[in-house]
Amino acid sequence: MRGLIGAPIRALACALLLALPGAALAQAVGVENPLQPSPEWDDMRSAVIGTDDEPIIDPAILDLSAPFRADNPALVPVRITQPEGAPAIVALALVIDHNPAPVAAEFTFGPALMPLDFEVRVRVDAYSDVRAIATLADGRKVMAGRFVRASGGCAAPAGKSMDQVRATMGEMRFRRTEDQGRDSGTLMIRHPNFSGLQRDQVTLLTIPAEFIQTLQVRQGQDELFTMDAGISISEDPVFRFAYNDGDAPVTVHAQDTDGRVWDARF
Numbered sequence: 001m002r003g004l005i006g007a008p009i010r011a012l013a014c015a016l017l018l019a020l021p022g023a024a025l026a027q028a029v030g031v032e033n034p035l036q037p038s039p040e041w042d043d044m045r046s047a048v049i050g051t052d053d054e055p056i057i058d059p060a061i062l063d064l065s066a067p068f069r070a071d072n073p074a075l076v077p078v079r080i081t082q083p084e085g086a087p088a089i090v091a092l093a094l095v096i097d098h099n100p101a102p103v104a105a106e107f108t109f110g111p112a113l114m115p116l117d118f119e120v121r122v123r124v125d126a127y128s129d130v131r132a133i134a135t136l137a138d139g140r141k142v143m144a145g146r147f148v149r150a151s152g153g154c155a156a157p158a159g160k161s162m163d164q165v166r167a168t169m170g171e172m173r174f175r176r177t178e179d180q181g182r183d184s185g186t187l188m189i190r191h192p193n194f195s196g197l198q199r200d201q202v203t204l205l206t207i208p209a210e211f212i213q214t215l216q217v218r219q220g221q222d223e224l225f226t227m228d229a230g231i232s233i234s235e236d237p238v239f240r241f242a243y244n245d246g247d248a249p250v251t252v253h254a255q256d257t258d259g260r261v262w263d264a265r266f
Contacts, residue, residue: 033068035129035145040097048093048103049133055143061086062116064132064144073153075234076124080132080144082115089116091135096232098128100154100197104232110223117182117242118225121234123153123195155197158207158235162200165192172252174266176245183245185224187217188238189254189262195231212237214255220248 035057046052063081070076078094088111094104104122124130131145158165171190176183189212196209215227217239224243227233252264 031146033066033147033149035131036147038097038129040102041095041129041131044095044097044102048095049141051141055133055141057143059083059144061136061142062089062132062134062144064130064146066130066146066148068146068149070124070148070150070153072156073125073150074123074156075121076130076148076150076153077119077121078130078132079117079119081117084115086115087140088114088137089134090137093133094120094122095131095133096122096124096128097131098126099123099232100125100195101230101232103230105227105229108223108226110225112219112222112224112244112246113241117184119238119240121238123156123232123234124148124150125154126151154195154231155199157198157201158192158194160192162202170254170260170262172254172262172264174250174252174264179242182242184240184242185245185250186238186240187252188236189215189252190236191254191256193231193233193235193237197231210258211256212254213257214253216253218251219243219246222246222248224250 045054049055060083065079066076080092082089089109092107092109094107095102096104109116122130127149129145130148131143133141133143135141168190173188175186178184191212193211194207194209195211198207199205200207209231211231211233212229215229217224225241250266254262
């Protein structure tokens with residue numbers, strides 16, 4: 001008798017859980033910092049993704065992890081992942097709702113990065129939802145995100161002196177490793193990515209915005225990923241990504257807002 005009663009109760013509980021909206025479902029299954037209601041996102045949604053319709057939240061297609069409370073608001077790690085077998089992503093917008101320029105970056109991805117496992121560091125200026133909105137190959141949109149407790153990231157002073165910044169700007173390094181059976185690449189670029197909200201620690205004058213605006217990463221002739229960025233990507237950005245490594249070299253083309261161009265081959 002106990003088994004006969006327990007089965008319908010378990011079925012009802014599962015049905016109620018699946019009926020929860022995305023943020024509530026995430027909370028119910030134990031996510032520490034799910035997305036919160038955001039009037040800012042409601043206001044910008046159409047401008048960012050081209051529709052007023054809220055994208056679905058489905059961890060079976062897309063997930064995003066970020067710290068509940070950031071140790072350093074100017075270097076907040078954000079990891080965007082897909083499980084094996086998830087539909088391919090062709091484009092993705094990374095949005096930090098409460099930042100002065102909320103769209104941190106827009107990415108495109110090549111087939112070699114599927115399923116996606118991509119990590120970048122960002123600045124978070126105030127307690128905020130950090131969300132990724134992906135466009136799938138069939139045009140559908142799906143969203144994932146976390147609420148991050150951090151403040152002051154966009155105005156945090158640079159970690160190096162201006163002389164050091166100028167001496168190393170544009171230097172790149174690339175490291176290949178293997179992680180859980182997939183090849184993993186880590187691209188490191190020296191650039192201050194000044195946000196326009198920081199002050200020179202010597203003169204106390206505001207430093208004009210100066211950041212990497214476009215980035216193209218290829219393996220031979222094939223695209224790995226591209227980025228069109230704003231002020232929210234961290235100083236000395238680091239990109240880590242799982243990919244299907246081929247025989248062709250990895251090439252990187254970067255350009256900043258002052259028109260400087262750097263190219264590297266690995």
